[in-house]
Amino acid sequence: MIKIFNDLKNKLEEFKPIKEGVVTMYVCGVTVYDSPHLGHARSAVAFDLIRKYFEYKGYRVKYVMNYTDVDDNMINRANERGISIYKLAQESIALYEEMQRALFIKSPTVKPRATDEIPDMIKFIKKLDEKGFTYESQGSVYFDTSKMENYKGLFQKKEISEQDSEDDQFTQSDFAKDKKNIEDFVLWKKEKPGEPSWKSPWGKGRPGWHIECSVMAMKYLGKTIDIHGGGKDLKRPHHQNEIAQSESVTGKTFVNYWMHNGFLNIDDTKMSKSLGNFISLMDMLKNHSGVFLRYYLINSYYQRPINFSMDKMDQTLLSLKKIQRFYKNLNEYSVAKGKSGSVKGISEHKNQIEELKKQFLDAMDTDFNSPKAMGYLFSLINYFNKNIFIKKNQISNKIKEDLIEFLDGIDSFLGFINPQVKEDQEESGSIWKDRFEKLTNTILDFRKEVKSAKKFELADQIRDLLINNKIKISDQGIDYSWEIE
């Protein structure tokens, strides 16, 4: 049974899909005016993990993630660069999808673009208009939040008193005068010179920010969807407004479970270009593998903020290596043949393994608590190192195969236990890889001879040369193994 922390109700709830065996999931995507940064990666990995975990548990997942390709940022950036917003979007989407591939993020089932959905948005606003939830002001169409009961209660923990609301500085906003209520939001924005626009019953203009998500979510997933996700910054007003307009149109619950991922800060500060601590994901991938970044992100509970800093990377990398090494050791482990092992011992090991597997899955079931689950994975590793790997033939082939199957299974959503698979996919057929391996082996075979002859000084020089070229050597007595750092 999967439990989800529902942000709207602020509590942990049992997940019950609308349709048995199917999960409908909508996640607010990015505004495609720039290359992706670490914060985008965080959100993308968090919801990818959730999506894939559902699939691991046997659900069929319909996963929609939109691209916002028209808004002020888009228009400003396109004008700065002297290109169309369409071209800007194409470029940014390409980069975003490159990031997805690097982080082993499965492509969403549907990836709609706002500008392709404008006729549906106009229909949607018409319906809102017919039901009396809108008004026009200065050529734009607004949603009248006072027509909706409990609008202020959405995602709100504490009641704001009328007095506080009156005192807020934003009541002096330039746009406040166009609205009836300060919380009202724009559905259709009147055309401004030099901006892209579309025809509508209210004149030329473009859609407001919130409308696109409601329209696309309902179009592809239905009037009520199981899960809606996004960054914590979208809770209010974006998601609040999505609920308001969607439920006003349909009269039904829009979303059953709301989920929000925490921010990613850098050195205790928000990433921002003006502070110069903006980390582009493409730059990051030059020095760190996508597998590793994925692991780093999954090591935090999705709801919590991550405080990123470069010096944390090293300690995290070491723990990842431990997992990957375990997987390798397990595959190479000699199991008990016939009745050579102690039956009692084998059954004890089996019980311990089953218990830790169960705890791992329980942690994942409880709101996808990946770091907690990782704790149990390490307990499993430690149990093996301590009780099984020290001697041969401690477990049966069945136990070994079961565990490998389990690890391969969870790797379908973790994506970092067995990096070999992914690397092979990328690099298979490369003659350079083959040649490089042969060359390295030749050098190390030579070093082996040198060591046998006890010319240690020369052997150490060869070792240093290779290490300086990022080839990590592990000596086991006279034998060796190596890998690229």
Place this chain on the structure above:
RNA sequence: GCCAAGGUAACCAAGUGGCUAAGGUGCUCGCCUGCAGAGCGGGUUAUCGUGGGUUCAAGUCCCUCCCUUGGCUCCA
């Protein structure tokens, strides 16, 4: 100012009422090694920001204060 998120060991990070507060990194000792590293094993540190309160029982619930970060409306 208002709103939101957070403050758990040297560092990272779980734990939201109930056995000795997961796990990782670091440090340290041992095994291994020609040596080093890597690896493996043992050991190691937490009055859970502060002060009160509720309870048989609180890191976990309520209140005070302090600190960090973010948001404050056609910015996402």
